[in-house]
Amino acid sequence: MDTRQELTARQRTILGLTVREYVKTASPVSSRALVERYGLPVSSATVRNELAYLEETGHLTHPHTSAGRVPTHEGYRYFVERLLGEVELPLRERLTIVHQFHQARQNLEQWMPLAASTLARTAQGAALVTAPRSERARYKHLQLIATEGLGVLLVLVLHGGMVKQRMLTLAEPSTQRELAEASDRLNQVCSGLTGPEIEVQVTQLPRLEGEVATLVSDIMDRVDTQWSGTIYSDGLSEMLQQPEFSEAERAQELVQVMEERSFLRMVIEQALGPEVGHVRVLVGGEGEWDQLRACSLVLTRYGVTDFTTGALGVVGPTRMSYGRAISAVRFVGGLLSDLVQDVYALEGSEERRSQELEGDRQGGQHGG
Amino acid sequence: MDTRQELTARQRTILGLTVREYVKTASPVSSRALVERYGLPVSSATVRNELAYLEETGHLTHPHTSAGRVPTHEGYRYFVERLLGEVELPLRERLTIVHQFHQARQNLEQWMPLAASTLARTAQGAALVTAPRSERARYKHLQLIATEGLGVLLVLVLHGGMVKQRMLTLAEPSTQRELAEASDRLNQVCSGLTGPEIEVQVTQLPRLEGEVATLVSDIMDRVDTQWSGTIYSDGLSEMLQQPEFSEAERAQELVQVMEERSFLRMVIEQALGPEVGHVRVLVGGEGEWDQLRACSLVLTRYGVTDFTTGALGVVGPTRMSYGRAISAVRFVGGLLSDLVQDVYALEGSEERRSQELEGDRQGGQHGG
DNA sequence: CTTAGCACTCTGCTTTTCAGAGTGCTAACG
DNA sequence: CGTTAGCACTCTGAAAAGCAGAGTGCTAAG
Numbered sequence: 001m002d003t004r005q006e007l008t009a010r011q012r013t014i015l016g017l018t019v020r021e022y023v024k025t026a027s028p029v030s031s032r033a034l035v036e037r038y039g040l041p042v043s044s045a046t047v048r049n050e051l052a053y054l055e056e057t058g059h060l061t062h063p064h065t066s067a068g069r070v071p072t073h074e075g076y077r078y079f080v081e082r083l084l085g086e087v088e089l090p091l092r093e094r095l096t097i098v099h100q101f102h103q104a105r106q107n108l109e110q111w112m113p114l115a116a117s118t119l120a121r122t123a124q125g126a127a128l129v130t131a132p133r134s135e136r137a138r139y140k141h142l143q144l145i146a147t148e149g150l151g152v153l154l155v156l157v158l159h160g161g162m163v164k165q166r167m168l169t170l171a172e173p174s175t176q177r178e179l180a181e182a183s184d185r186l187n188q189v190c191s192g193l194t195g196p197e198i199e200v201q202v203t204q205l206p207r208l209e210g211e212v213a214t215l216v217s218d219i220m221d222r223v224d225t226q227w228s229g230t231i232y233s234d235g236l237s238e239m240l241q242q243p244e245f246s247e248a249e250r251a252q253e254l255v256q257v258m259e260e261r262s263f264l265r266m267v268i269e270q271a272l273g274p275e276v277g278h279v280r281v282l283v284g285g286e287g288e289w290d291q292l293r294a295c296s297l298v299l300t301r302y303g304v305t306d307f308t309t310g311a312l313g314v315v316g317p318t319r320m321s322y323g324r325a326i327s328a329v330r331f332v333g334g335l336l337s338d339l340v341q342d343v344y345a346l347e348g349s350e351e352r353r354s355q356e357l358e359g360d361r362q363g364g365q366h367g368g
Numbered sequence: 369m370d371t372r373q374e375l376t377a378r379q380r381t382i383l384g385l386t387v388r389e390y391v392k393t394a395s396p397v398s399s400r401a402l403v404e405r406y407g408l409p410v411s412s413a414t415v416r417n418e419l420a421y422l423e424e425t426g427h428l429t430h431p432h433t434s435a436g437r438v439p440t441h442e443g444y445r446y447f448v449e450r451l452l453g454e455v456e457l458p459l460r461e462r463l464t465i466v467h468q469f470h471q472a473r474q475n476l477e478q479w480m481p482l483a484a485s486t487l488a489r490t491a492q493g494a495a496l497v498t499a500p501r502s503e504r505a506r507y508k509h510l511q512l513i514a515t516e517g518l519g520v521l522l523v524l525v526l527h528g529g530m531v532k533q534r535m536l537t538l539a540e541p542s543t544q545r546e547l548a549e550a551s552d553r554l555n556q557v558c559s560g561l562t563g564p565e566i567e568v569q570v571t572q573l574p575r576l577e578g579e580v581a582t583l584v585s586d587i588m589d590r591v592d593t594q595w596s597g598t599i600y601s602d603g604l605s606e607m608l609q610q611p612e613f614s615e616a617e618r619a620q621e622l623v624q625v626m627e628e629r630s631f632l633r634m635v636i637e638q639a640l641g642p643e644v645g646h647v648r649v650l651v652g653g654e655g656e657w658d659q660l661r662a663c664s665l666v667l668t669r670y671g672v673t674d675f676t677t678g679a680l681g682v683v684g685p686t687r688m689s690y691g692r693a694i695s696a697v698r699f700v701g702g703l704l705s706d707l708v709q710d711v712y713a714l715e716g717s718e719e720r721r722s723q724e725l726e727g728d729r730q731g732g733q734h735g736g
Numbered sequence: 737c738t739t740a741g742c743a744c745t746c747t748g749c750t751t752t753t754c755a756g757a758g759t760g761c762t763a764a765c766g
Numbered sequence: 767c768g769t770t771a772g773c774a775c776t777c778t779g780a781a782a783a784g785c786a787g788a789g790t791g792c793t794a795a796g
Contacts, residue, residue: 030789045739048790066746066789108521108533141511143525147711153476155525157511163523163531165476167711230598237624240616248608248616255623256605343515343535398758413770416759434758434777 007057014040014050015059016083019071023319026243028068073284073318076296080281080322087323089331093122101335108161111339112232115312115332120235123298123328125316128264129232132303132310132340134160137220139190139198144179144212152179156216159192160308161343164219174208182208186216195220231261244317250294257291258315267292268299268311276305276337279330284318294318298325302333303340312336375425382408382418383427384451387439391687394611396436441652441686444664448649448690455691457699461490469703476529479707480600483680483700488603491666491696493684494626497600498636500671500678500708502528505588507558507566512547512580520547524584527560528676529711532587542576550576554584563588599629612662612685625659626683635660636667636679644673644705647698652686662686666693670701671708680704 285292
């Protein structure tokens, strides 16, 4: 029961091997298998004693009396935290991945799906990737497009290239020309501002512009607070081939979890801190999320800390190859961070550059 | 074997009831069940004879000697084409759906997911929705954003609000100011043009603008030809609860199909013509697509024919409620068409309006 | 502390059995 | 001639039984 108990070197070895063997074979590990396959310098009886002890400490269990041992969630945790060490993807794979990302470098729309599919294939699980989101949304550009009657299509581009679209209905009709002029004026006034900052400007703007600016500010506030945005996923069907999902019911549960994007978002937000780079491992929902009891998540945040970040990770059965998953997540996360850095992080430099030439911009506060 | 054989009224009734009963119960239908549950004015022996005949004509099968009858793909086809008639969603449901769509009217990003989830719930299957795409991409607005070094982020807004993003690397560095001026010039030159039309302009443009314009033209060509864009889906997990997927292997197959977006796109493109409004039913892959043998698709195109259209549909087991699915697809398709019409279809009117503030509208075509 | 040996347990597969459901056929009926 | 009652026949699916194999836990000896 007491997982915190210190284990002897041999116990650690045996636990590690048991986890590895179980991950590989997906069936309970017997003392004999351990001795034979890994050439342990002790007899199976000794191993049996150790296994019994590891069961007492809560690291392993028994499906039934005469079956081999299976790691518990605690066993996996111990394995990940104390036994796994630093793992890296083989060079060959790293190169392939780098190559793919290089090819897709220019095409922002491909980043997320590419990251998801790469991750899925590399870590042999299902992958999740959220789009990068700025800590504080900043106005970049607005475009108002006349449609039918009083309807207007608003296209708002934020710093970092995020795009939001809205339909709005005006109090009175406007020509496309009027709308274009309004857009231009707003673009001058609002460039680089945050939602609240725009809100302040509203009173000083004429009717139409004010109306639009209020909406824009509202949209930007929502972007900030709301857990919004698509989650890209891939590899679900491969994951379903794992033997743990050979019962249709289990498979159905998994698909349900993976389809409930708001739930996934919530878990990701709660599990990850704001800093980029740390890899977090959640084994079996960590007692918090019942729907994830059969799964483990390996998550990380990518991007630029406190500025623009997204999250990505791998979902697998608890019996997953944590080494592979962790290294894959870390590696792909790093690549994605690089990409984000190229595009998003240096928007500040835009102001900097303009200022270099001549500074006519009101104090742009760079989020710390 | 000969599905085209004319059936007697009684045979049609029995076929129809068999399909309905099988859809409801998911287990083979016996002659006795048919007589008892629907109060047929004949004996089970007579029904048995008719069932045997319907089996001969290829509309029904036998899982094994002593089981009831199950519809074949041909049986479903006959049912859909000749027996189903026009079905409409109950008023109550229609109102709920209309209400939800009204709420999401302004928020373009919500349209697709909303349509997918509505469809999934209403038709009790998995739903697919593709984003609307213009027949011919037209330039609306360009924004160049300086990033690090020689990198530039290009944000291209097309008519209809579609947005494309690219990273590009310049031959020599430019300031944000230069980039902004280049954007402005291009916006003046290219407004409303198609990809090829822009290509023509390239030679007459200065270095930087020409470089960008080539890329823009290229992007727009790709949008036209490539089967691109996200497919939103929903309801997969509900579909997996259907008894046909109680074997994990079947479930796995289904998920695989649903995850292969390019395949789905291909099927949709091949199955649907260009006109909005027709509902197409594909039973069991129609002998064309083996992966879909266990499924049926109910698809329609929405939007404005020859102008801006997308597709949506329902995926279910072949044993699905076609009446429900067809009416749901038709109804949601109609709503989405209305929305698209409001926003996208009238971009032409933008020019018209600029010319004059006179709103004459061509009649909206609602297909049957 | 380690290990050989052995009794014991539990699974998972195969085989058997059996009731039930449903058909197909035949012969009789109106 | 279409319809129907009756019955033999077939196939499923669940339950029960049997059995080999794998693996443990324990004991006693090294």
